[in-house]
Amino acid sequence: MIGRLLWQGxxxxxxxxxxxxxxxxxxxVILLLxxxxxxxxxxxxxxxxxxxxxxAYTFGMIPVLSSFTVVPFVLAICGLVxxxxxxxxxxxxSENRG
Numbered sequence: 001m002i003g004r005l006l007w008q009g010x011x012x013x014x015x016x017x018x019x020x021x022x023x024x025x026x027x028x029v030i031l032l033l034x035x036x037x038x039x040x041x042x043x044x045x046x047x048x049x050x051x052x053x054x055x056a057y058t059f060g061m062i063p064v065l066s067s068f069t070v071v072p073f074v075l076a077i078c079g080l081v082x083x084x085x086x087x088x089x090x091x092x093x094s095e096n097r098g
Contacts, residue, residue, distance in 0.1 A: 018079030
């Protein structure tokens with residue numbers, strides 16, 4: 001029972017890491033493609049307003065800091081593996097029933 005709870009907690013942590021990294025990358029791409037920011041990189045963000053500078057800098061630093069510590073990227077990759085496995089099992093299960 002405790003092992004199952006720990007496993008579910010680990011999966012939840014992996015999903016959270018996946019959401020955090022993918023979400024921060026998505027926000028950075030949206031800001032760049034919309035033209036609100038001209039540059040977002042490791043140490044700076046050049047946007048049209050100071051508020052957008054802060055947002056872009058914060059969300060741009062999440063993947064950078066994750067790459068330095070490696071652990072969040074590993075957890076996000078595990079979350080992606082869990083998600084793909086779940087989707088495959090779900091699809092395979094629906095094919096057997098139908």
